[in-house]
Amino acid sequence: MACLHNSLRLLSRVIRYTGLALALALAPAIVSANNEGAVAWVLPGEEWKTLETDHFAVHFLSQHQPQAQRAATIAETQWPLLTQRLGWTPQDKIQMVLTDDFDASNGWATPDPFNQIRVFLSPPDGGTTLEAYDDWLNLLITHELTHIIHLDMARGFPASVRKVLGRNPLTFPHAYQPGFLIEGLAVYTETDHQLGLGRGQSKGYDMQMRMEVLNGIDDLNQVTISLRDWPLGKHYLYGAYYYQFLTETYGEEKLRQYMALYSRNIVPFVFLNPDVKKVYGKSYPALWNEFKGWLEQKFEPQITALSAQDTTALQTVSNEGYTLDASASDGRNYYYLRRNGDDRQAIVRISPDGKQQTLAQLQGATSLAVNPRGQLLYTRLTSRADGRFWSDIFTLENGREKRLTEASRYREVQWLNAGLNQPQRLIAKRLQDGISQLDLLSENGELLRTLWQGSLDDVLGEYTVAADGKTLVATVKRKNQGWNLELFDITTGQWQALTNSKAIETGPQFINPHTLIYAADYDQTYNIYQLDLNSRQVTQLSHLMGGALAPQWVDGKVFIQNYNARGYQHSLIKPGQPVAQFALDETQGQYNYPDPYQQPVSHSEGRDYSPWPTLSPTRWMPLFGGDDHATLAGAAIDGADALLRHSYIASYSYDFDNDLNAGSLQYFYDNKWQFSALREHSYREHDINGEQRLQIRRSDVLELARINLLHAFENRLQFSVGIHSDQEKDLTGNNDNPAYVQMLPATKEGLFGARLDFxxxxxxxxxxxxxxxxxxxxxxETNNVIDSDYDGEVINLNWSAYADLPGSSVLAFNTANAYASGQSKPFTLGGNDLQFSDTLFGRDSWALRGYDDAVRAGTRLNVNTLEWRTQLSSIERNLGVLPVGLGNVGANLFIDHGAAWQEGQSSDYLTSAGVELSTDLVVFYAMPLPVRLGYAHGFDQHAGKDEVYLTVGYQF
Structure with a gap:
C-alpha cells in the first residue's frame, strides 16, 4: 500500500500559526528593547486609566497621573516637529503605555498591530550610554515616536494594500531595513548638538566610535547584523553617525526623499540599493565607503589631540569585561561582577598579589558593595510571575546567597560603616514611579527610615559612603541640568553641590573624608580624576585614547575599567606623575535646558481603561494553498489590547474541492490563561487494488490552561492545570466525492492535567x-475526567541538565520518561523533530534520530540524549543589504538511546549517534533562526538507518 503525505497538513499548521507569522514578519520593527509584552498583573488598589490628546491615548496606573500628563505634553510637543522633519503623519492615535514594572531604563515601539509605545518609568541612573539627556521622558518619547512615524510610512502600492488588508506586515516597508537604519534614525532625532543632549553628541559614543576608527571601521555587512559582536548595540552607534554623515553631506531633504521613495516598496529590501541610488546617486556599499572616510576625517582631530600626550601606563588584571561591570573595594582587595558572554556571572576578587578568586556565581546582579570586613552585598533583578522585574538586596553567607529584601526595588546598596564594634547599617537606593529615594536599612535589610526622596526632576545616580559614616557622595541630575557631584549629610538629610559642569561626572569614591576619585568627560573622553574637597583642586590621574571609568581605591592604588575596541578591561594605573592639575572652578558650566513641560497640552479627563477600543483586529491575511487533492483559501486575523493583556489569533480556511472548513483560535490573557481551538485536515493518497483512494483525517483539538497558578523560587517553579481534547476521524465523503477511504478508526482523547515546571x-x-x-x-494527566476513548493516567517526566564547559562549550543531557496506565493512548518514538510539542498537555511523541517516525510505540517510554555542543566561529556577517546573514557556527555531537514498549514486554532499546552543524540564519536583519544540518546513524541493524536532515528550531 503506497502512502503519500502531501503538503496540505503542513499548510494547515501554517494557517494555525499565522498570527505568529504575522508577528515574526514585523519582528525587525519591534525596536528599542526586548518586547516585554503584557503589563504586569494589577496589584491591590491599582487602576488603569486613560487620557487622550489630539494624537495620543496615554494609558497609566492611577498613581502615575503626573507622569502621564508629562508624557502627553512631550508627545504632543514632539509630534509636529517629528512629523514635519520625517515627512509623514500617522493616521491613527498612538497608544502609549506607562509602566513601572522594570528596575531598568528602557522602552520600545512597534507599529504592530497598531502604533504603540511602551515607556518604562525608570530614568537612567548611571552605567549606560543614556546619561546625555535633558529629561528622560523627553529623550525616550522622542526616540520611540521617531520609530512610530518612520515605520508607519506607506505610500503607493503598500498604502493601497493597507487600505484593503489593514496593517498587514507587507505594508511596513521601513520595518524591513537593517537595524542601523532604524535605530540610527531615532538616535539622530533624539540628538541636539546645540543643546548638548542625546547619544549622538555624547562623549560616550565618541569614545566607542573613536576606537572603532583606530581599530578598523566595520564593513557594511558587519553592521547590518548586530547580534553579539562588540560593541553591543552597534546598530545604535553606527546608525547615529551614519545619519549625521548623510545629513551633513547631503542634507535632510535628501533623507526625506529617500524615506518617501522607499515607503512605496511592497518587497522593500530588494529596493534598498536601487532607491538609495535614485536619491543619493550611489549604492549602499559606495555610501558606506564614503561614510568610512567621513568618520576618519571626523575623528582625526580627536585622535591627534589625544595622541599628543603620553598615554597612562596600565597593568591589565582582567580582560573579561564584556560590559562595564559593577566593582567595589574593601580597602585591600578589588571586587567586580564578571559577565563575559561565555560563563555564568560571578563575583571575582583580586587580592593584593594579583590572584583572582571566584567567590560566587549568580544571575542578574547589577551592583556590588563590600565593607572592610569583606562582607559582600549586591543587588540583582528577580523575575516575578506577575510580569515584574524588580531588584532586591542579597548577601553571601558561607558562600551561599541570602536574600535581605523582598520586592523592595533597591537597585543599589552601600555599607554605612559605623565602626567595627557597632551595628552595621545599609544605605539603599530605590527608583520607583520615576522618583529617586535613599533609605537607611539594618544589616538584615529592614527599613529603619527614609533619608531622602526626590521629585520627578531629580535623578540619583551612583553613590558611595565615606568611611566615617557621616557623608555620602553621589552623581545627581537636577532639573534642566546635567550630571554633577553632590555631598549628602546623612544626619541632616541635606545636599551640598560640589560641581556644576557640562561634563558627566560618574563613579565617585572616597579615598578619605576629604578626597574623592571619580570619572568625568572633561576633555575628549572619560578619564579618572582626584578631587581635594578642602582646596577644590583636581588632579587628573589618567590619559587614555579609549577612556577610563569606574575607579576604585584599593590600598593606595587605583583600579579602573578602561575601554578598547573589544570591550572593557579591568586595569591598575601604574604609579607615575599626575597628568594635570587644575582648579575645580575651571570646569564650571551649566546647560539650562529648556523646560519640556512649560506648555501643557489639553487632554481629556482620565477615564477607566477599556481594552475594547484597541482589541478589534487591525488587519487580515489572505491564505491560499492546494494540490491535486484540495484547494484551500481563507483568512487570518489577530489582535491585542493596548496593555497587551488580551491577545488572540484566529484563522479560517475552506477546502473548495472537498467542501471542508478548518480554522483555529488562540486566546491569551496575561501569563495566566491560554485557550486554543483547532480544526485541521490531513490528506493521504492510497493505492488500493490499483485504484487511487483519498483518506482525509479530521483533527479537532481544544485546550484550556491556567498557567502560573502557583509559583515559587523567583518564578523558577510554576504550577499549571488544564484540559486537552483531541478528536480524530476519517471522513466518509460527500455527494461530490464519495470515494474517501477510511483507514483508521475514530478516536477521542480527553485529558485533565496538571504540570509542574522548573x-x-x-x-x-x-x-x-x-x-x-x-x-x-x-x-x-488523566483520561477519566473528560469524555475519552482511553482510560487511565499518564505521567510524563522530562529533565534537561546543562554543564558549562571551558570556553564556548556545553555538555547537555536530556531524559524523557512517560508512563501510561489502563488503556491510555500509546506513546511513539522516532524521527528527528526534537521540537515537537505544540501544547502544554497531550504530548505523545518523542524523537530518536537515526530512526523513522513512530519506529516504536507503547505505554512506557524512556529516551535519553547526551550532547556536546561547541561554538566553532562567530561569522556575524550579512549578505550585503539583502535580508539574510549568518551568526554563530557551532557543532554538536550526540548520542540518543531510547525505547517505547508495552507493559510486561521487553523494552528493546535503540541507540543512535551523529553530528550536527548549526548556525544562526539571520533573516530580515534581526531574526536569528537556529538551523541544524545533521547526520544520524541508527545502530539497530533492522530499524536503524543513516539519514541526513535539516531542521529549524532550538535544541532542548
Missing part, C-alpha cells in the same frame, strides 16, 4: 543554546 537554565551570549542549569517538567 527552570533555572541560563543562556550566554557566545555559547550555543542553554549553557548552565536545569529545565524540568512533571506532567500528570
Amino acid at each position: 527552570s533555572n537554565a541560563e543562556a550566554y551570549l557566545n555559547t550555543p543554546g542553554y549553557s548552565w542549569g536545569h529545565n524540568a517538567a512533571l506532567i500528570w
